[in-house]
Amino acid sequence: MLIPALPSSSKQHHDNGGGLPRWLQVLLTEKFYNACIVHEEAKKNEKNVYCLDCCITLCPHCLAPHRSHRLLQIRRYVYHDVIRLDDAAKLIDCTSVQSYTTNSAKVVFIKERAQTRNFRGNSGNSCSTCDRTLQDPYQFCSLSCKINYLIGSRGSLSGYLYECNYLPFNETGFDDGQLTTDSVLEPAGSVWTSSGSGGCVGGVDCKTTLACTATTEIVRKKRSSGSASRPTAQVCRPVHDILVGLPNRRKGTPQRAPLY
Structure with a gap:
């Protein structure tokens, strides 16, 4: 991580040179979610709040003396630190940083995530710094x-x-910051709906979903009628083939009842 050296003590909070301000330097290098030594016997003592005025990390039990300061809650997803985009945008220009949607809020990763291989390919978009694959038009x-x-x-x-100068801390919405695995992060803009029949959600092809559903229904009917000697694999087929294979449910020519 190419982080400039810490500014001198006379420039603790602001640096007019090429270095970073103290609060940003600590935010990018601090390890969050360590147990608070002061409140090591208390429950929920993970240090997941960052005080921009004091440049220190706090646990929920340390908040009282810092209520008038600028406080930033750090959240975590799969062992990586994230913050809400709304909060980050008040401090730094977040343009071109890929955001994700989780728990009905957009978040951004604070630090670069370690990679085990080179993600840059011959096509597609990637991070200008670490080559991680991104969605367009993020950089x-x-x-x-x-x-x-x-x-x-x-x-x-x-x-x-x-x-x-003012970063409100919503204590009513404060939580432990742990985004569980069932709260899947999705790139912002990937979830969309259309008023037409071709609408998609989360990048899933609705035509493929329809084909799979229809195939499953046919297999279920065959099993219930006993016409299949063994279970039939549920294989997705094109929608046209599925619609052709569906039984014709139109009634035949109506017959008059005999007259007596």
Whole structure:
């Protein structure tokens, strides 16, 4: 991680040079969700709140002396730290950083995630710093990657950091920050619906879904009628083939009842 050296003590909170302000330096290098030493006997003592004014991490039991400070809740998904996009956008320009939607809120990753192989391919979009695969039109997979790119290409973050003197902390919505595995992160914009018959959700092809559903229904009917000697595999087929294979449910020519 190409993070510049810490500024001197005379520039604890702001640095007019090419380095990072103290609060951002600590945010990008601090390890969150460690147990609080002061409240090690208390429950839910993970340090998942960051005080921008004191540049320290806090557990929920440490909040009282910092209620008037700018507090940022850190959330975690699969061992990676994320923050809400709304909060991050008050502090730094998040343009071109890929966001994800979880629990009805957009989040962004704070740090670059380790990779075991090169993700760059011959086609497609990838992070300008770490080559991680991205959706168009994003350029960075995390705040750290964008900051490293700006420092390397422009030499400073001038014009990309915002003055935020007030960052409200919603204690009523405060939680442990753990995004469970059933809260799947989905890239922003990948979930969409259409008013027509071809609408999709989460990138799933609705035609394929219809074909699978119809195939399953036919197999179920065959099993119930006993015409199949063995279970039939549920294989997806094109919609046209499925519709052709469906039984014709139209009634025959109506017959008059005999007259007596």
